[in-house]
Each structure stands twice: as structure tokens, then as C-alpha cells.
Amino acid sequence: MTLPPNVYDAEPIPESARAEIERLLQTGDLFRYTAPEDAPVTLLETEFAEMMGTRYALAVSSCSAALFLSLKALDLPRDAKVLLPGFTFAAVPSAVVHADCRPVLCEVGENYRIDIADFESRLDDVQAVIISHMRGHTSDMDRIMALCDQRGIPVVEDAAHSLGTTWRGRNIGTIGQIGCFSFQSYKLVNAGEGGILITDDADLVARAIIMSGAYEHMWKKHKARRGENSDDLVQALQRWQNQLPLYNLRLSNMSATIIRAQLPEIPRRVRDGRRNHDHTAARIEESPWLTVPAKLPQEERAPDSLQFNLVGLSDENTLAFQAAAARLGVKVQVFGMSTDNARAFWNWQFIPDLPELPATRAMLMRACDCRLPARLTTSECDVVADALIAAAQEVMGDTRAYGT
């Protein structure tokens, strides 16, 4: 019998990072702007931009920092309203507050995606939108972009957990004006901490570069992606010289080295993560009490965790299911039923006039979250699926009485 897998351990950092880490240790060359050129952070930026197909990338200390700088780069006035989904991580509305803007939340449906009618109804006096692809679930980007473009509202994609996801073949993070990614340990690429923003807009990236801490003429070390002309960027940087505050949100060469070594691993992690997810999702659909909402047809996912909904369970049943799964060795978090969960909007009490979102709340009370890293084997995924099915059966029995 296979034991329940350890879903918390990270993958080792690829061996290919070792020589460069040794060089950094020997030389102490950790600051991105010390070397005259080709510092690991700069190389990460040009490689990431090339991989994503954007003109520019700016590596920073976290995805939260990237979101904050995106709002600052958009030059929003104080108290500007920024619309975001009611299902995301608390760091996202926090970035809005940090940028002196006001978070406006919209409803998210049972499929973890933005309710477009509710989104549209709240767009009127909004000055920017952040689309969080929460747990890598992509909302309808065609409709979101159409609604925002009509009104001239800029869209920032919070793709923290969406590296490798595509929408009609296009990389997530390249659809809005700016895309932001995370390299924190629970994301597809693990540097402990780190983030990056990507854009095609020279003026936006120039502002973000300076505010990230490119003081004096450090910005001269920033470039467009390989083979692209950097003249627009240089002109924009010269225009903003001495005009902007420095928030010092830079990434170190050590982090960049650890990230760069993992870039070639991305296609494998995406492929195996999708295999594990789709296998486990299909298995748990055998249970009448568990369901995995379908993705939108335009989307190809890159999951490293599994979300599913409990169907027909009361609050008490839900807690009993969570306890039964834990006894079988699989930890499930019900977003709305665990104390102080940072993904439950009612815990974002730093937002003034925190709204009620009944549909999002109902979803969170039955939506389960289960880690499912790409490194698991299919038989380990079967152990997870068996435990989830058995836990539901233990609490609810074999069959569901439809229509009662």
C-alpha cells in the first residue's frame, strides 16, 4: 500500500544553479547593480521576457511588490478605486491599500472565477482592475478585456500562481497591460521569495524600474528583451529621472540564480502538475459528494493544487469531512471554514466598508483546497483521491438522494 504523500516538501533546486551560487559566495556579488552588465537579475529579466513573449520584465522582491509597483506605475490618484475578485489572497487587496488606493471587491462564482455580470455592475467609477487568477483558475479574459478596454480601464493580471497557464494559446500575464508573478515557495518556481512583472509598455516599466529602486543611473542596466530595441525604454527612463520615489523592492542575484535554474523545469512541472490534477479530479468525481468545476474552454491550466466543492454537505458534515480526510492522511482546507483563512474576504478587515459577497461566501464555505505538487506520481495521486472519496463516504454514505 502506498502511504499518503508528503505534499509540503519542495523539489530540490537544480544542480545547474550550483556553480553560479558558488561564484556569488566567492565574490559577494549579490547586488543586482554592481556588475557592469549581465548580472543574474538582468539575465533573469531578459530570459523571462523572452519566455513570455513580452518586451520588458522587472524582477522584484515579491509578487505583492510587483502588484504595488504596477498600481504606482499606472499613476493612479490617491483613493482611486481598484476592482478585484472577492476570492484571492489577502496580499492582493493589501497591495491596493499600500498604493493608497481603495479595493472594490466583486463576486466570484462556484467555479472560482469572476462573476462577469457582477464585475460589470461595479466597473463604473473604477480606475484600475486587478484580475487574480486565484489558484491558477482563469476568469473569462475575453469579456474582462472587452469591458475594460471599452472604458479605458487598465488591467493588471495577478498571475502569481498561473505561470504556464494559457488562454487561447496566449500566456497568462500577457493579456492585461501588466502581468505579475510570484517565486515564493508555494508557486511553480521556488526561490523562497521573489516576483516579476511583465509588460510591453515602456513608460509603465520605466516608472516601475525607477520606483523599484534603480536610483541615480542604475536604470541604464535595464534592457528590453533580447533582439528588441531599447530606445523607447531609455527615453521613458530619462523622462522619469528624479521624478519618482524609490521604494527599494529589488531582487538579489542569489534569488535570481535560483530562479533562472528552474526556468527549464517549467514545461515539465506544468505537464506533470496538469496530469496529476486531471487524474485526481476525474477520480474524485466518482463520489456523489465531490465535484471539480470545469475550466473555461479557452484555458489550459498549470495546476499544482486541487480545488473541489462539497455538494449537499452541511457545515457540520463539512467539518467532519475535513477531519476524516486528515485521519486518512490528506489535509484539506475548506477556505471559509478554517479560522482566519487569508483567502476569505471577511478576514480582510483592513478594508474600510468591507462589503458582503453572498455568492463568494457560499462558494468559500464548501470549496476545498488540497496541495498536489507536480512531483507526485499517479499512484500517490490515487492515494489522495481514495482518501477524499472515503472521507466523503464516511460522513455522507454511498449514495446521494437526488431531488430531496
Ligand SMILES: *Cc1c(COP(=O)(O)O)cnc(C)c1O
Ligand atoms: C502567492 C500569491 C500572491 C502573493 O505573492 P507573494 O510573492 O508572496 O507576494 C498574490 N496573489 C496570488 C493569487 C497568490 O497566489
